[in-house]
Amino acid sequence: MSNGLDMKPPGPRENAVVTGAASGIGAAVARRLWQRGANVFMIDRDVDGLRSVSSNADAHGGMVGIFQADVTDGEKIEGIFAEISRHGGVDSVVHCAGVARIGTVAEMDEATFDFVLNVNLKGTFLLAKHAMPFLVNRKGSFTAIASDAGTQGASGYAAYCASKHGVVGLIRSMALDHGPQGVRCNTICPGFVQTPMLDQLFADNPSDRAYYEKTVPLGRFARPEDVAELAAFISSPAGAYLNGAVIALDGGSTAGYFSSAATPG
Ligand code: NAD
16 A cells, blocks of 8 residues: 555656757757756857747746857856756757858868867767766767758858768767767758758848759758657657667658659649
8 A cells, every 4th residue: 555655756857958949940959858848958159049949938847947158168068067967967968059151162261161160060079078977877868960961962061061971970989989888879960941040041042942942852841840859759768779870850852862843743
């Protein structure tokens, strides 16, 4: 017969860290995770964006915390993880912060190349480095949002493409290094996603938008929520055997050659 004294205290609540959470994919991931009851710690350099996203938090019993930081600032990131760990540890990181700049190697200056590599690749390294001791403690999950430009070339996106290939390689190595410690490391490679980043990329060439949308067999770009759903799955118990995966989330655009003219209907 059970009485109050037999009852176990509730287990610790899931602590999730989401970078790039002030906008687009990161904001959708934060929303998805707080809807499942996680404590969500949001990191971004854009503090107004963080405030605006978190002000709509209908947290299901969890808490939502915001931290303004540039992901290239290792010391700051280290301090943030130390602070988050005081709330019980870190179960998952979904690293979404990133930048895109257009240009071939001939067009792009060195500073722009360094900037893109620093934010996208070194930023992933710094997040992973400072999260890892806490993820090892909780046998957690690290998911990076790379891109379809991390598994294939993209004309006019030399630095972006190089940085995202780097992210895929880094995560695969992390899966081998830290899988034996119980930490799962995975990469999502979206095609085009309807976010402010996409609007900015197509601002000068709106006709490109319609052109690229026709190259997607499913006939539309992804929504941030499509990416958030997969990120939430990976960090949940349902994703427990996923490690080192590089998951295309692109409506089929990297599956092979595609002619929109051949589409039925
Ligand atoms: P977004 O511009 O809407 O959001 C990116 C967020 O990252 C912003 O809030 C920005 O402030 C933050 N950020 C950028 N640099 C930062 C830094 N140095 N430190 C801290 N925060 C920083 O873009 P998004 O479309 O949501 O992109 C999220 C991720 O998904 C990026 O890594 C991007 O490369 C990747 N991605 C986007 C698309 C797409 O079509 N939108 C496709 C594939 C992959």
